[in-house]
Amino acid sequence: MDLIPPPADDAASRADLAGRADAYAAVPLLNCLLREVARPLPAPHEAPYEAPHDGPHRTYHLPGVDRLLRVRGTRRPAAPEVFTGGAWHRVGHTELVKLVAEELRRNTGLSNHELPAEMADSRDAVAALLTARERATPPDDPYLRSEQSLLTGHTHHPAPKARGGGPVAAWLPYAPEAYARFPLALLGVRADTVAEEGDTAALDALGTAPPGYRLLPAHPWQLDLTARDLAPAFADGRLIRLGTTDFEVWPTAAVRTVYAPGPGLFLKFSLDVRITNDIRRLWRHDLRTLRGTDTAVSAAFAGMAESTGTTASDVPAAWLSDRGHRTAGFAFEHLAVVVRDGLRDHLRPGTTAYLAAALAEGFDGDPLAGTARPADWWRAYLARVVPPALTAFDRHGVVLEAHLQNTLIAVDSDGMPVQALFRDAEGVKLLADATRGTALPTVSREAGWERLVYCLLVNHLTEIAAALAERHPGLDPWPAVRRELSRHDLPEIPALLTAPTLPAKTNLLLRWTGADGADARYLPLPNPLAGG
Numbered sequence: 001m002d003l004i005p006p007p008a009d010d011a012a013s014r015a016d017l018a019g020r021a022d023a024y025a026a027v028p029l030l031n032c033l034l035r036e037v038a039r040p041l042p043a044p045h046e047a048p049y050e051a052p053h054d055g056p057h058r059t060y061h062l063p064g065v066d067r068l069l070r071v072r073g074t075r076r077p078a079a080p081e082v083f084t085g086g087a088w089h090r091v092g093h094t095e096l097v098k099l100v101a102e103e104l105r106r107n108t109g110l111s112n113h114e115l116p117a118e119m120a121d122s123r124d125a126v127a128a129l130l131t132a133r134e135r136a137t138p139p140d141d142p143y144l145r146s147e148q149s150l151l152t153g154h155t156h157h158p159a160p161k162a163r164g165g166g167p168v169a170a171w172l173p174y175a176p177e178a179y180a181r182f183p184l185a186l187l188g189v190r191a192d193t194v195a196e197e198g199d200t201a202a203l204d205a206l207g208t209a210p211p212g213y214r215l216l217p218a219h220p221w222q223l224d225l226t227a228r229d230l231a232p233a234f235a236d237g238r239l240i241r242l243g244t245t246d247f248e249v250w251p252t253a254a255v256r257t258v259y260a261p262g263p264g265l266f267l268k269f270s271l272d273v274r275i276t277n278d279i280r281r282l283w284r285h286d287l288r289t290l291r292g293t294d295t296a297v298s299a300a301f302a303g304m305a306e307s308t309g310t311t312a313s314d315v316p317a318a319w320l321s322d323r324g325h326r327t328a329g330f331a332f333e334h335l336a337v338v339v340r341d342g343l344r345d346h347l348r349p350g351t352t353a354y355l356a357a358a359l360a361e362g363f364d365g366d367p368l369a370g371t372a373r374p375a376d377w378w379r380a381y382l383a384r385v386v387p388p389a390l391t392a393f394d395r396h397g398v399v400l401e402a403h404l405q406n407t408l409i410a411v412d413s414d415g416m417p418v419q420a421l422f423r424d425a426e427g428v429k430l431l432a433d434a435t436r437g438t439a440l441p442t443v444s445r446e447a448g449w450e451r452l453v454y455c456l457l458v459n460h461l462t463e464i465a466a467a468l469a470e471r472h473p474g475l476d477p478w479p480a481v482r483r484e485l486s487r488h489d490l491p492e493i494p495a496l497l498t499a500p501t502l503p504a505k506t507n508l509l510l511r512w513t514g515a516d517g518a519d520a521r522y523l524p525l526p527n528p529l530a531g532g
Helices: 008-036 093-108 114-133 142-147 168-174 220-225 227-236 284-308 356-361 374-396 445-471 478-486 493-498 507-512
Strands: 058-062 067-072 078-084 087-090 185-190 194-198 213-218 239-244 257-260 265-269 317-320 322-328 337-341 352-355 407-411 417-423 501-505 522-526
Touching: 008 058, 008 067, 008 078, 008 093, 008 114, 008 507, 008 522, 093 114, 093 507, 114 168, 114 507, 142 352, 142 356, 168 220, 194 284, 213 220, 213 322, 213 337, 220 227, 227 239, 284 317, 284 322, 284 374, 317 337, 317 374, 352 356, 356 407, 356 445, 374 407, 374 417, 374 445, 374 478, 445 478, 445 501, 445 522, 478 493
Parallel strands: 317 417
Antiparallel strands: 058 067, 067 078, 078 087, 185 213, 185 239, 194 322, 257 265, 265 337, 322 337, 352 407, 407 417, 501 522
């Protein structure tokens, strides 16, 4: 064992990295705690106790543990402290996780050993990503840079960067936040065992399969995770290894979805790892409805373009179709891959696409931060993002999962938003009118509207609005949102504009209670549109 102490500057560097990792990981965890469980400190005359002076902080009561917690900042809470022994004491991420776990245990009456481990894993993943970034080069392409920029990630999830608890060496080569790029593994699947639906022809152009086999690309990390399950198929010849692609792909913010700029495709893979709320496997029941759902969404966008007489070169909104999937029948979920449209045939000429989530978090080259006309930029943004989501819902019965990670915004040479692009049919919900007699699952209009309001308004526009106001002090973003919503003749709009609250998803409580990741539960959040 080396007993020589490290140089002082190395120790300082490690301490700095640990502090930054703590800070990044604390933001979404605190956001969840403050939104879902904590109670804002009441006015002094209403307080049942003598509240200590909190200065520039925001102070909250944690009812389960009966403790006071204070933080700095609003959108990105920082520097958490608890009040004990007559004084405020700073808590690091480890102590914060213990505090949150105890609060939830007492608040819900339930124990959970998995979630605290995920919180710790998420923080450690951030530390590994920060270290990797110091020796990595971000992509030159601004779109790819936006997809790979998210160190905080989901702003209201307790463990947004957790990678399943596995060793760093297993997942870091495939991490978008580390600016990863890599070739895909190519497999040959015996032709009589192939299961596919839709248009998968693009997969055949990725390589060459020998007679009697079909080509199937695979994510290298997924192959490592499922090696034991797939070993019999490799042994008996149902699967063969065909090397790798002669090009590299770039993992997007979703981790399991990669972009292949050369072929002009997105490819979405199964990944047997829990990322945020779900194990990111392509489940059989979802794949069986994917084509029907995608067809409904594609028809909705085609209808919107037709109704406005929009030309292909001037389309204000586009849908990146999940046009087909292919897998092996004996490893249906393990080896599934979805073929998604790339940007090439949808992006308006002369524009650059950015991931909306990256605009909220900020990155080098962020057009939101760089605009000199923030009010005009915001109006243009709303005019591109809001109308297609509302029209798809009201006229076509399609509930887009229009949250930050499923929305791209294209800007012109001046950085002004000119087009929105939406993706991910797996997250789309359909109203009964959209299924046209098919067996596709549906939701009620009321449930669909609640989901749309959460995804579009709470998850998406609220975050972009806050980032814009933070970057451009003095701008009030909400009158423009009211005006944009008021332009649309939906029966739900008047109530939305006057309701005291909006539905906010409870990711912390959802994970603590072990609810299904798709089983969204909402709590009321003050509505910034009301009273305007």
